[in-house]
Amino acid sequence: xxxxxxxxxxxxxxxxxxxxxxxxxxxxxxxxxxxxxxxxxxxxxxxxxxxxxxxxxxxxxxxxxxxxxxxxxxxxxxxxxxxxxxxxxxxxxxxxxxxxxxxxxxxxxxxxxxxxxxxxxxxxxxxxxxxxxxxxxxxxxxxxxxxxxxxxxxxxxxxxxxxxxxxxxxxxxxxxxxxxxxxxxxxxxxxxxxxxxxxxxxxxxxxxxxxxxxxxxxxxxxxxxxxxxxxxxxxxxxxxxxxxxxxxxxxxxxxxxxxxxxxxxxxxxxxxxxxxxxxxxxxxxxxxxxxxxxxxxxxxxxxxxxxxxxxxxxxxxxxxxxxxxxxxxxxxxxxxxxxxxxxxxxxxxxxxxxxxxxxxxxxxxxxxxxxxxxxxxxxxxxxxxxxxxxxxxxxxxxxxxxx
Amino acid sequence: xxxxxxxxxxxxxxxxxxxxxxxxxxxxxxxxxxxxxxxxxxxxxxxxxxxxxxxxxxxxxxxxxxxxxxxxxxxxxxxxxxxxxxxxxxxxxxxxxxxxxxxxxxxxxxxxxxxxxxxxxxxxxxxxxxxxxxxxxxxxxxxxxxxxxxxxxxxxxxxxxxxxxxxxxxxxxxxxxxxxxxxxxxxxxxxxxxxxxxxxxxxxxxxxxxxxxxxxxxxxxxxxxxxxxxxxxxxxxxxxxxxxxxxxxxxxxxxxxxxxxxxxxxxxxxxxxxxxxxxxxxxxxxxxxxxxxxxxxxxxxxxxxxxxxxxxxxxxxxxxxxxxxxxxxxxxxxxxxxxxxxxxxxxxxxxxxxxxxxxxxxxxxxxxxxxxxxxxxxxxxxxxxxxxxxxxxxxxxxxxxxx
Numbered sequence: 001x002x003x004x005x006x007x008x009x010x011x012x013x014x015x016x017x018x019x020x021x022x023x024x025x026x027x028x029x030x031x032x033x034x035x036x037x038x039x040x041x042x043x044x045x046x047x048x049x050x051x052x053x054x055x056x057x058x059x060x061x062x063x064x065x066x067x068x069x070x071x072x073x074x075x076x077x078x079x080x081x082x083x084x085x086x087x088x089x090x091x092x093x094x095x096x097x098x099x100x101x102x103x104x105x106x107x108x109x110x111x112x113x114x115x116x117x118x119x120x121x122x123x124x125x126x127x128x129x130x131x132x133x134x135x136x137x138x139x140x141x142x143x144x145x146x147x148x149x150x151x152x153x154x155x156x157x158x159x160x161x162x163x164x165x166x167x168x169x170x171x172x173x174x175x176x177x178x179x180x181x182x183x184x185x186x187x188x189x190x191x192x193x194x195x196x197x198x199x200x201x202x203x204x205x206x207x208x209x210x211x212x213x214x215x216x217x218x219x220x221x222x223x224x225x226x227x228x229x230x231x232x233x234x235x236x237x238x239x240x241x242x243x244x245x246x247x248x249x250x251x252x253x254x255x256x257x258x259x260x261x262x263x264x265x266x267x268x269x270x271x272x273x274x275x276x277x278x279x280x281x282x283x284x285x286x287x288x289x290x291x292x293x294x295x296x297x298x299x300x301x302x303x304x305x306x307x308x309x310x311x312x313x314x315x316x317x318x319x320x321x322x323x324x325x326x327x328x329x330x331x332x333x334x335x336x337x338x339x340x341x342x343x344x345x346x347x348x349x350x351x352x353x354x355x356x357x358x359x360x361x362x363x364x365x366x367x368x369x370x371x372x373x374x375x376x377x378x379x380x381x382x383x384x385x386x387x388x389x390x391x392x393x394x395x396x397x398x399x400x401x402x403x
Numbered sequence: 404x405x406x407x408x409x410x411x412x413x414x415x416x417x418x419x420x421x422x423x424x425x426x427x428x429x430x431x432x433x434x435x436x437x438x439x440x441x442x443x444x445x446x447x448x449x450x451x452x453x454x455x456x457x458x459x460x461x462x463x464x465x466x467x468x469x470x471x472x473x474x475x476x477x478x479x480x481x482x483x484x485x486x487x488x489x490x491x492x493x494x495x496x497x498x499x500x501x502x503x504x505x506x507x508x509x510x511x512x513x514x515x516x517x518x519x520x521x522x523x524x525x526x527x528x529x530x531x532x533x534x535x536x537x538x539x540x541x542x543x544x545x546x547x548x549x550x551x552x553x554x555x556x557x558x559x560x561x562x563x564x565x566x567x568x569x570x571x572x573x574x575x576x577x578x579x580x581x582x583x584x585x586x587x588x589x590x591x592x593x594x595x596x597x598x599x600x601x602x603x604x605x606x607x608x609x610x611x612x613x614x615x616x617x618x619x620x621x622x623x624x625x626x627x628x629x630x631x632x633x634x635x636x637x638x639x640x641x642x643x644x645x646x647x648x649x650x651x652x653x654x655x656x657x658x659x660x661x662x663x664x665x666x667x668x669x670x671x672x673x674x675x676x677x678x679x680x681x682x683x684x685x686x687x688x689x690x691x692x693x694x695x696x697x698x699x700x701x702x703x704x705x706x707x708x709x710x711x712x713x714x715x716x717x718x719x720x721x722x723x724x725x726x727x728x729x730x731x732x733x734x735x736x737x738x739x740x741x742x743x744x745x746x747x748x749x750x751x752x753x754x755x756x757x758x759x760x761x762x763x764x765x766x767x768x769x770x771x772x773x774x775x776x777x778x779x780x781x782x783x784x785x786x787x788x789x790x791x792x793x794x795x796x797x798x799x800x801x802x803x804x805x806x
Contacts, residue, residue, distance in 0.1 A: 003524040003673075010676040012477065047469040056466055063459055063658065066450040070658030074415065106509045106660070106682040113681045121406040122525070135680045142680065255466065255473030257509070257660075257686035270406075273413040277538045277545065278516045279509040283660035283686045 009141050015042075015134070015367070028345055029353050031400050037383075038359030039390035044334055044381030046252040049304065052296050055253055055289050062288025070284040074276050075268075076104025076260075080290050087294035088262055091220075092243065093233035100265045103272055104282040104290065108217050108246035108259035111271075113139060114278070115213045115242045115261055118270035119179050120145040127172035127180040129164065131337070131368035131375075133187040133215060140181070148172040151371075154189045154328055155339070160227060162191040166200050173208035180205055183215040184231065185222075188337040188368050188377035190330020192222070198229040202237045211240035211267070218333030220301065221250040223309045226331040232263060240264045242271075247293045249334065249381070250304065256286040308334055311380050311387060318391045322398055334381035337365070340374050342403040347373045350401060358393040412544050418445075418537070418770070431748055432756050434803050440786075441762030442793035447737055447784030449655040452707065455699050458656055458692050465691025473687040477679050478671075479507025479663075483693050490697035491665055494623075495646065496636035503668045506675055507685045507693065511620050511649035511662035514674075516542060517681065518616045518645045518664055521673035522582045523548040530575035530583040532567065534740070534771035534778075536590040536618060543584070551575040554774075557592045557731055558742070563630060565594040569603050576611035583608055586618035587634065588625075591740040591771045591780035593733020595625070601632040605640045614643035614670070621736030623704065624653040626712045629734040635666060643667045645674075650696045652737065652784070653707065659689040711737055714783050714790060721794045725801055737784040740768070743777050745806040750776045753804060761796040 039045075062069040069077065078099070085098035096102055105111040112135060120126055122144030128136050130149045140147050150168040157163025162184075169180070180201075185192045193201070205212050214231045222228055232243050246259035259282070261271060275281065312329070315336060319325050324341025343350050347364055354360040354376075365375035380387060442448075465472040472480065481502070488501035499505055508514040515538060523529055525547030531539050533552045543550050553571040560566025565587075572583070583604075588595045596604070608615050617634045625631055635646050649662035662685070664674060678684065715732070718739060722728050727744025746753050750767055757763040757779075768778035783790060 003522070003527075006524065007521070007673045007676055010673075010680065012676050012679045015477070015679055043474050045470050046473050050469075056463075059462075059466075060459075063462075066453075067448050070449050071446050074418070106686070109680065110509075110682045118410065119406070121409065124406075138680050142677075255687035257682070257684075257689075270410045270413075273410055273415050274545075276415045276418055277413065277512065277541050279513045279660070279682060281660075283509070283689060284658035286660075286686060286689075 006142065010138055026356060028349055029357060031357070034358045034393040034396060036359055036389050036393055037386045038361070039382055039386050040361040041378040041380070041382065041390070042361050042363050044249065044252065044379050045383060046254060048383040049252050049381050051252045051255070052247070052292060053300065054292050055256070058289045058292050059256065059285055062285035065288070069288055072281055072284055072287060074272050074281050075102070076282055077287050080104070080287050084260065084290050084293060088245070088260070091294060092230040094230070096262045097265065101268055102260060102262040103268050103275065104287055105259040105261060105275065106279050106282050107248060107257045108215070108244055109135065110279065110282070111244045111246065111259040111261040112215060114271040114274050115244065115267065116140065116181065117143055117274055118267050119211050119213065124179065125175065125177040127169060127177040129182045129186070131188055131372050133183050134367040136181050148175055148177050152186065154186065154191045155326065157191070160194050162186055162193040162197055164193065164197055164201070166197070166204070169201060170204050173204060173210055177210065179211045179213065181213045183217065185218045185330070185332035187218070187333065188335045189328060190333045190335045190337065191328065192226055192228055192331045195227065195229040198231055199234050202231060202234045206236055206238040210238065212238060213242050213244065215244045217244065217246060217249055219245065221305055221308060221334060222332040223305065223312070223330070228332065240267065242267050247290065250301070251293065253289060256289050257283055258286055258290060307384070308381060311382065311384050312336065314384065314388045315378070315380055315391050318388060318395060322395045325398070334379050336378040336380055337375050338378070340376065340398060343398070343401040344403050345401050351376060353401065354394060354397055358390070358397050360390045360394050409545065413541055429759060431752055432760060434760070437761045437796040437799060439762055439792050439796055440789045441764070442785055442789050443764040444781040444783070444785065444793070445764050445766050447652065447655065447782050448786060449657060451786040452655050452784050454655045454658070455650070455695060456703065457695050458659070461692045461695050462659065462688055465688035468691070472691055475684050475687055475690060477675050477684050478505070479685055480690050483507070483690050487663065487693050487696060491648070491663070494697060495633040497633070499665045500668065504671055505663060505665040506671055506678065507690055508662040508664060508678065509682050509685050510651060510660045511618070511647055512538065513682065513685070514647045514649065514662040514664040515618060517674040517677050518647065518670065519543065519584065520546060520677055521670050522614050522616065527582065528578065528580040530572060530580040532585045532589070534591055534775050536586050537770040539584050551578055551580050555589065557589065557594045558729065560594070563597050565589060565596040565600055567596065567600055567604070569600070569607070572604065573607050576607060576613055580613065582614045582616065584616045586620065588621045588733070588735035590621070590736065591738045592731060593736045593738045593740065594731065595629055595631055595734045598630065598632040601634050602637050605634060605637045609639055609641040613641065615641060616645050616647065618647045620647065620649060620652055622648065624708055624711060624737060625735040626708065626715070626733070631735065643670065645670050650693065653704070654696070656692060659692050660686055661689055661693060710787070711784060714785065714787050715739065717787065717791050718781070718783055718794050721791060721798060725798045728801070737782050739781040739783055740778050741781070743779065743801060746801070746804040747806050748804050754779060756804065757797060757800055761793070761800050763793045763797050
């Protein structure tokens with residue numbers, strides 16, 4: 001594969017926030033533009049759901065600390081790792097070694113990149129869930145790995161299961177997959193794996209000696225009735241597990257660009273070595289913001305979850321009122337992944353029509369799986385009224401282009 | 404090459420700031436510890452030379468802007484690129500396209516990583532100067548490239564030349580090198596390439612169709628008598644040039660983790676695609692700090708340069724008073740790269756003795772070239788009195804271990 005091909009596969013035209021660079025036209029569009037406040041569902045709105053109280057003050061204290069905070073170890077400041085490790089251990093239910101088992105990265109994307117780079121080399125086979133976060137596939141391909149897809153029947157599964165094809169996962173391991181990468185809650189569907197699914201996934205990974213990278217970015221934002229199982233804490237979990245989290249989503253701290261990875265010392269050591277040539281370290285002063293992570297004011301997280309659950313339910317009500325639209329109720333995170341009915345525009349054009357004619361930016365379903373072209377992903381961490389109005393406009397556009 | 408080998412080659416034990424993770428002993432050490440304020444010459448001291456006035460206020464304004472600043476395009480906020488591009492064009496003497504020819508990255512290390520990843524694939528040959536910044540070699544190796552070293556006789560060259568072996572560079576191109584990566588001013592020696600050297604390097608790169616990545620991180624910090632030629636602005640410069648800069652050094656803004664790369668649209672497009680899976684974007688709020696870059700208060704840069712020149716001269720005076728120590732006078736940047744006389748400790752042990760017995764942290768010369776084991780790199784962007792005292796302690800330790 002030439003370097004040109006390698007980069008063509010890294011297409012970002014439909015990636016969140018990149019729509020401004022698109023140059024596609026409006027062939028096939030008809031009807032008037034729909035007025036209303038534009039909503040960008042490709043990512044959360046940190047103006048509607050503002051950063052954790054005190055985050056900026058912690059940053060300012062970091063700046064005041066000066067050199068000690070500007071130049072940390074590549075893994076991140078040891079004092080901050082000492083603060084964060086026990087909180088992560090308590091949250092996930094298994095120990096976290098602050099010195100050798102934790103790294104601070106530039107965003108969770110940074111953690112994911114380092115984790116995949118540290119475990120996947122040319123020709124390595126990697127089990128990837130479909131649908132799942134679009135970067136997973138791109139990362140595997142960038143390092144020359146071979147993706148073995150494992151299907152998740154999230155639309156047919158019972159309410160407390162993700163619907164992963166566990167036989168498919170075993171088949172992937174039998175076919176030689178030695179790394180398994182997945183998000184829980186799943187991005188884009190918002191489903192959460194059941195305790196039984198997680199146990200069986202762990203048992204399979206252990207049996208076949210696979211390394212597991214679990215992206216738990218949204219694992220704090222869980223709705224009424226959700227039961228969450230941390231992969232790293234189940235009985236019989238394999239040794240080579242890296243868990244990825246960060247304060248960018250639930251806590252709206254994306255602007256500080258922080259993530260963490262924790263688990264296997266061997267993999268963490270590689271990640272640190274690689275970070276040294278990728279970006280040296282997570283932004284120094286930003287690291288100080290982690291001092292407040294998992295230490296938010298009493299009731300703050302509950303209120304955030306409650307409001308997101310209301311928005312989720314508002315949008316689901318509107319979407320389910322549109323003939324032919326189906327959507328599973330997300331149990332965690334802030335993504336909705338509705339399936340749309342047959343339209344006269346192909347999916348990519350409809351996504352562009354949504355943006356240009358209705359001021360509604362969404363992420364096309366093809367980013368997450370080749371089998372979900374008729375779905376779109378909506379990050380509903382938005383202003384409540386504006387997002388409901390936007391989904392009404394989306395409903396109107398579905399009618400306009402209904403086949 | 405297995406993934407284990409690939410990561411072994413990324414050794415970071417001697418990298419700046421990583422000394423805290425070393426576990427080596429003190430075999431062969433003798434004599435008392437030398438008292439004095441410890442100085443870490445492995446990087447600059449942003450407490451001694453504080454960030455540009457107004458940087459924190461710009462960051463705070465970025466936070467107040469909220470979502471628009473937290474989630475920028477992967478290349479960085481377009482408004483900020485519009486501000487920075489003309490300043491970079493004026494500084495370097497050639498146009499910079501704000502939309503398609505500029506990317507904001509997490510530090511200059513981030514820019515370097517993306518630039519090498521976007522141009523070097525498995526088996527590609529890359530011309531690398533010896534000595535030069537240690538990450539250059541590691542990056543080439545990480546992507547499976549083959550390094551063709553080109554020697555720089557910096558100790559023998561005339562005062563206004565770097566001493567690059569231009570025949571060696573041509574030989575590297577003849578041997579198949581299609582990428583040439585170098586820093587100017589050179590890290591670790593502080594030498595600056597002459598106009599004639601730069602012109603001849605550009606002509607060679609053009610003749611052999613090579614891509615050139617120029618790391619100009621320290622190009623604003625130039626001392627009396629330095630004449631600087633921007634590679635990208637010389638007559639006949641090849642098309643595939645990427646220039647890397649950032650406000651982390653001269654401006655002491657490392658804690659905000661910012662860098663930029665500008666030049667070839669084709670390479671920049673690849674870098675953007677890769678940034679999407681590496682870290683998404685440079686830290687959002689931090690990007691706002693770039694609004695003040697190249698717009699510092701009147702006289703601020705001159706004063707900073709003057710003070711660094713004084714420290715440089717202080718340290719050179721002390722070092723040149725030690726028998727057997729030689730050091731070329733750096734013309735730019737804040738690195739000194741003295742060659743030490745023969746010692747009873749091997750170089751790695753002497754570096755450790757410096758740290759443990761004298762509170763002086765330096766970077767071993769082997770990081771920059773296999774031929775500079777008897778040199779050490781000192782970042783002299785330090786408190787003036789403390790650094791002079793530290794170099795006196797270093798001189799004392801050289802006497803203690805003189806062979």
